[in-house]
Amino acid sequence: MASCKSTNGDTWEIYSSDGWRWRRTAANGKIVGSSTQGYSNRQDCIDNARRNGMTCNPA
Numbered sequence: 001m002a003s004c005k006s007t008n009g010d011t012w013e014i015y016s017s018d019g020w021r022w023r024r025t026a027a028n029g030k031i032v033g034s035s036t037q038g039y040s041n042r043q044d045c046i047d048n049a050r051r052n053g054m055t056c057n058p059a
Contacts, residue, residue: 004056012049014058020045022054 001015009027014020019038022045026032033052039045046058 002058004054004058006054006056012054012056012058014042014045014049016042022046022049022052024049024053 001013003011003013005011010032011025013023013025015023017038019040020042021035021038023031023035024033035045035048039048046054
């Protein structure tokens with residue numbers, strides 16, 4: 001699993017579970033967004049997260 005923190009305090013996670021998926025967690029700990037599908041390619045998952053507002057780079 002890789003993660004990064006946006007300037008607004010949200011944490012973005014990229015993880016593998018039935019394909020590559022992303023999850024966005026607000027500073028208060030609530031999940032406020034996630035991928036609706038699993039991606040076979042990790043970079044496709046990251047690209048989708050960027051289209052949904054991710055501005056940081058997951059390590």
